[in-house]
Structure formats: C-alpha cells, structure tokens
Amino acid sequence: MTNTAPLVATAPQRNGAGGRGSRPSARRPASGRKTLTAYLFLAPFLLLFLTFVVGPAIFGIWMSLTNWSPFREVQTFVGLQNYINLFTPGTVTASDFWKSMSVTGIFIVASVPFLVVVPLLVAILLNQRIRATTAFRTIFFAPYVLGVAVIGVIWGYILDTQSGILNHLMGLIGLPSNVPWTVDVPWVWVSLVGVTVWWTMGLNTIIFLAGLKGINADLYEAASLDGAGTVNKFWNVTIPGLRPVMTFITTTTILASANMFGQSYLLTKGGPGTETRTAIMYIADQGLSQNNMAPAAAMSYVLFAALAVISVINFRLQRERVEKGLK
C-alpha cells in the first residue's frame, strides 16, 4: 500500500544529532535560511509524495465512503456502509476479504522470521575476513534486482509438479518426486516463502552488513578480555548493537510481506482455491478488475489500519528493549 512510506521513513531514526545547538535564539536568522534551503531540497520529493501518495490516499478515503463507480457521473455518499459490509458476515465481500487477510497473515508469520534470521546469519558470515566477500555479497544480492515476473517464470519451471527440476532432483535422491509445490497446501506455502526469501534476502543482508560494520570493534575486544566466547559475543555485543537496524528491518519486512502479490499471483494463482490469495491480490482484483472500487478502497483502509497497529506494536516492543538495554 501507498501508506507505508511515512512509517518507513521514520524507522531508522535514533538519537541523532540532537545534542548540538545550545543557543538556538541567537542563531535564528541563519537556521531559518537553512530550513528554507532544506525545504527547497525536499520540494521535488514532497511534490511527488503529495501528488502520488497523500493525494490518492485522501481520495481513497472519500471513495470508500461512497458507492464510487468509474462509470457514473455522480457518486453517492453512503457513509460507512462499505466498512460495515466488510464486518457483516454473509455479504459478497466479507468472507473473501477476511480469508485473504488471514492468507496475508499466514504469509507474514511464515516469512518474516526467515527474512530476518537468514539475512542476519549471511551478513555475519560476509562480515568475517574471508576471500571474495564482495563477490559473495553480489551473489546474495543479485536475485533482488530481478523483477517479480522473471521470478515467477523461473520458479514456475523449477516447481512444476510433474516436469519441474526440483521434483526431478528429489526423485534422483529417492525423495517423493510428485510434490505439488505450486498446486496444493502446505507445499504452496513452502514455495512462496522459499522463493520470497531467495528473492529479497539480499536487501536485508546488505542493511545488516552495514549495521555490523557500525559496531565498535573495541566492544568485541573488551568482551574477549572478559572471557566471552563467540556465542556470548553474538548475544551481548552483536545483537544489542544491531537493535536499531533490527527495528527497521522487522518493520519494513513485515510491511513488505503484507504487500505480497506477485509471487502468489504468478506461481499459485491464489490457489488451491483461495488458499494463497493475499489481501492485496483480492483488493486489486475487486478494485481494478471488477470495478468494485469503493469496497476495495474500504478494504485497503482496513488493511492499512491493521498494518499501522502491527507497526506501532513492533516499535513499542523494540523501543522497550532498547531502553532496557541502555539501563
């Protein structure tokens, strides 16, 4: 959804350059000019942000309160009816929408742990003094630059039930060779999570790697002098050192997973039945294919509200940990 940008933008902030400027009143003219310069630099982005994020978002609220149809001249205000329908069992959209929300939920729960832990471990490996780290870094990051359409086609060939490469290889080593990777549960989930981890872990890896570089080497040395082993150093130096990065990564990863669309659209067609039809997929279908724009707008706001709540909880939890860590 378009609404994630402000949350993301604030995520990596920590107590930055707040300690300076003890006499603000004396420097007002200069700082005023500086503010103006800053706004000028921000203007191009702000303009795009207002036009393509804030504007449509506000328009979407209005849309969700009407029986909006692109084909009518006049739109009728219907109040909260579209929202009420979503929460009334038995309406056309309610059961499908909540099914798709639960599908998105399953995907978040299944994918986020892997998308955080695997890149963390890879980043730690890449942070060691080994040969050809740059080459490895490129290799791990490479899939991320591919478009989802490419991913869909490649994995479609690999995961085909009968003629897929994966099942063929499994057959060679005596495992079942007819696993319905893209056709039946639970295998579709394994495929979708696996493909997503392979595709996007490069980004998180690079961010973790940057975080690792930022941890003061003295801390490791001090820990060694105190007799800490590798495991102890990991839990007591690395993890606390990565906390701000971790907050950023879990938040963005949860939001990215909640926006999952292409993988299931291309690989499983939302199937079997509607088992992998995610909320975004259902909303896009309702709004753009079926022209049910008003209910679709209402659905995206419900999804937005759910994600906002999750993000706030996530921030709170991580912040408490940071504060405890400081004590």
Next chain:
Amino acid sequence: MIKPWARRAIGASIALAVGIAISGCSASGAGTGGAVSADGEYSGPDVDVTFWHGWTGGAAPTIVPQLIQKFNAEHENITVKAVPQEWGDITAKMPLAIKAGKGPDVAVLHGDDLATYAAQNLLQDAGGIIDGLGYSGDDFPKGVFDKGNFRDAQYAVPWSVTPLGLYVNKTVLAKAGITEIPTDEASYTAALEALKGAGVAGEWVDGYVFTGTFEFQSLIWQFGGDMYNDDVTEATFNSEAGVKALTWMTDLVKNGYSPANVAQDGNIKALIAGETAFNWNGVWQTTNSAFADLDWVAAPVPQIGDEKAVWSSSTHWVFPQNKGQDKNKTAAASVFVKWMNDNSMGWAETGELPAANTVREDPALLEQYPNLEPFMNELEYAHYETVSPGISEANAQITLALNEALTGKKDPKSALDDAADKANQILKANQDKYGD
C-alpha cells in the same frame, strides 16, 4: 521517422479536430457516421483513427502493423494509429479513457467483456454502422454475431473466434497401439485405458482457466447444461450436467488417466515433452513453435456427453462512445473494420480463426494453414462466452470450484454448489451495479 505525407495528414487532421472542437459541432449521437458511401468507402475529410488492441504476443506484433500500413497506403484520407497494450491494461484503462473522451475510435474486445462495456454506455450502438457495412449474423459463424447484442442493441462486429480442440501427441498414442483419434466417450475412454496400460497418463487435467475451465464448459454443454439461466440472473453450472462434467474430470485423476495436482500449463508442457497423449487446448496452440519437432495432430474435442459442443472465445470490433466522439472518425473506423475483416486471411498466422465467413470459407486459408481444419469444423456446434455485465467475476467462481474439486478439497457437487451460491450473490450485485 514520420513520412512527409503522414505528417501532413496528421497536421491536417489535428487542425480539423481543433476546428471541430471550436465550432462545437463535435457532439455525436449513436448511429452511422455521415461520410461512408454505399461501397464502403470513406469520403470525408482526412482523419486519424486511434485503434487499441491487446495483441502483444506471438505473430501479431508483426502482422498488425503490416495490415495497418497496407490500409493506410490504400486510404488517402484515413490514418490508423494502433496502440498495442496488454489486455489487462486495456481493461483497466479504456473505460476511464472513454469517459474522459481520450479513448480510441475503434478497439477490439473479448466477447465476455462486451456487455460490461455496453452496460456502462461506453460503446456506440453500432446497429447503423453495421447496416451501412452490410453485415448480418449470416456473415459469421453461428452465434458469434449475437454475442455483440446487449439489451436489443448491436454493439460489435466479430473479428475472430478461438475454439477449444483436442491436441494429440501421435508418438505417445502409438505406444498404446492406437492410430485412430478418439471422437466419442467410448473410444476416448478406451484410448485412455490403453495408454494407462502402456504406463502413460493420457490426459492431464488442471484446475485453472487455461484450460481446465474451458474443458469443463465444453463438457457441461455436451451434457445439455449451461453456465447460467437465460437472462443470466442465476448460476446453473451446479446442475446435474455440471456435476457430471466435473465428476468426469475428477475421475480422470481417480482412474489414473491424469496425475493429481497438475500445475497451470503442466499439461501442454507434458504433451510437448512426450509424457501425455491428449491435451484439450485452444486453436491458438496451432502456432506453438514448440510443436515443430513433434508428431502431432489436432482434432475436434471428443463427444463425452449427450451432444456435440465445444467452448470458444471470440473477439469483436467495437466503436467506443468517447465524450465528444468525432463522427468522421467513427465513419473512417468502420471502413477500417470492414477492410480488416476482408483482409483477415493472414490473421490465421496468430492461431485465431478469422470470423468473416468469406475469408474462412476461402480454400486458400486451409491450404496455407491446414491445422485449422478441425477447429473450423467445430464451429457448427461451438458455444461462446456468456454475455452479461460483470460476468467475469462470477465466472471466476467456476474456476475456483474446479480447482477445489481437482485438488481434493471438496467433492464436485459441493464445490459447484458453493461456487454457484457465491456466483448468485455476484450476479445480484451486478444487477445493482449495472442496472437492468
């Protein structure tokens, strides 16, 4: 790289368009454009005609520009400009573009979309245009022309039809010692049984639109049923005929004629790889280059039920009702449509059957594209897609039922019943949404 004459034509038509807009005589109603003479020639001022279509794959990207270039060369006062884009993009963009007066002057739509557009007043009533061009239902395969009819008005001229057929890998079929292509339930089952004996799953059945849904629709018509009642207010695909059709498909898996859990396109891949003998697929596969090294043949789909029937899709020409549509452009567009239909022989290259009978009945067509013959023979009993606004959303429920039944989530009857319940809700919502 615009040729000087073309630039002049464009300049002239822009000047013309501006002139018309300023003088305020651009308002147009339904009906014929004024400037088409009886022999189908356009005699008005120079115009640009914008043409939207979704032919972005296969042979179309070379054929369409060739045809248009030829048309433009033959018509001094008309310049057709094609705007190819994905079908999905057309669905998303065209309604809004027409409402804003920025849509095309002529477009091609799939048969099942026509009513959705017509119900929203996005298309011109083309009755007058069609009379002017001298077209009637007899100029096209039975039943296609009527698919352009909605609430007693004709909105569309057929362009192509694409029936389902039976593709056979003859090498695999020979493994079971069979040389005759099966035509009915008995011979088809016998062939599947013989193939099973030879260790081959003969027909891989899938639960996706391509092509499980097309197969199911063919079967339900063969068993005497239909997807919806006559005025499309109620889903009837869960009728006895529907249950028979879907049960026949799930039995393919149960009897070992098909593996379970076939992924989308898994069956056509298997046919090409020599792992199966039969695949129910559309006429568009006749141009599949992967068939080059294969000993294959296409045949009409076997008659499994009580009567002959087969699913077919169709595409149609439409004349969008743009805000302030220029009558001359519509008139020129109608000349273009007639010319395209008359010159649609080469369209078979894309794996679609030209809808115009004159072109299809020309022996030269089969000489050049012999693989099309079985599909042409099916047109006698082909069924086309349901005409009703917003029907694709209800149709999606059919695929859902197939998918659930073929993956063993539900038995055929309850899968179809659940889908029909949902489809009925959607039909009711559509009535509210698009009115009667």
